[in-house]
Amino acid sequence: MSDLENKPIVMFDMDGTLLDLAYDDLIWNHKLPEHHAAVHACTLEQSHTTLHSFYEKHKHTLSWYSSSFWTSKVGVDTLALQYDYKKNIQPRPGCFELLEILKQQGYRCWIVTNADCAGLKLKLENVNLSPYFEVMVSSEEIGHAKEFIEFWQILQKIHPFDPKNVVLIDDTAKVLNGAALFGIESLITIRQPSSNKVAKNALELEYPAINDLTELVEILEQHSQIKQQSKKEMNVKTA
Structure with a gap:
């Protein structure tokens, strides 16, 4: 051999x-809640609660990992959001x-x-x-x-x-x-x-x-x- x-x-x-993984934490646990709250005119706390329930429902499925799924689900262009903070990818x-x-x-x-x-x-x-x-x-x-x-x-x-x-x-x-x-x-x-x-x-x-x-x-x-x-x-x- x-x-x-x-x-x-x-x-x-x-x-x-x-x-x-700090980059992904930034996007999904900080920036997306901020943008979601602005789009839906709710508090940041309400946004975190809503997104957390979505995350728990779809965790470990293909949807969990899909930018297009989350864009349609939460009303925020999640791929564009990721590009906005691409300098944080390390x-x-x-x-x-x-x-x-x-x-x-x-x-x-x-x-x-x-x-x-x-x-x-x-x-x-x-x-x-x-x-x-x-x-x-x-x-x-x-x-x-x-x-x-x-x-x-x-x-x-x-x-x-x-x-x-x-x-x-x-x-x-x-x-x-x-x-x-x-x-x-x-x-x-x-x-x-x-x-x-x-x-x-x-x-x-x-x-x-x-x-x-x-x-x-x-x-x-x-x-x-x-x-x-x-x-x-x-x-x-x-x-």
């Missing part, structure tokens, strides 16, 4: 993993350092995001992630959010991969649960998706957690070593 075959495909979530700590290392070491990297196609385009226009990824997929293209096993089943049909040779990094436990149900075993989460919020205690999270993305390098090395050892043991048994 070649060194390249030993290397897993590294699948990254985008918002809260590669990019600072990479998370260690993002480009890690991607450079993985590129130099020959890893295949994919972005699998729940951001809709318009949101993915916006982020890529403002943070130059594209050169590091061979596949970039929005759940809008798949027709299912990543929280559901159907996303992974369809993704595999479009872009074939072995779930046993994938490392997935995502800040959302429900997404990792869906991937685990599909058969992806190497699952990593993020301690501090948003720089505006306190980092989570790794011991309280469901999955192994990192903060600075460069911490992933050691995990990937361990993954490859385990795979090589497993292959050697298999060869011994069949010899």
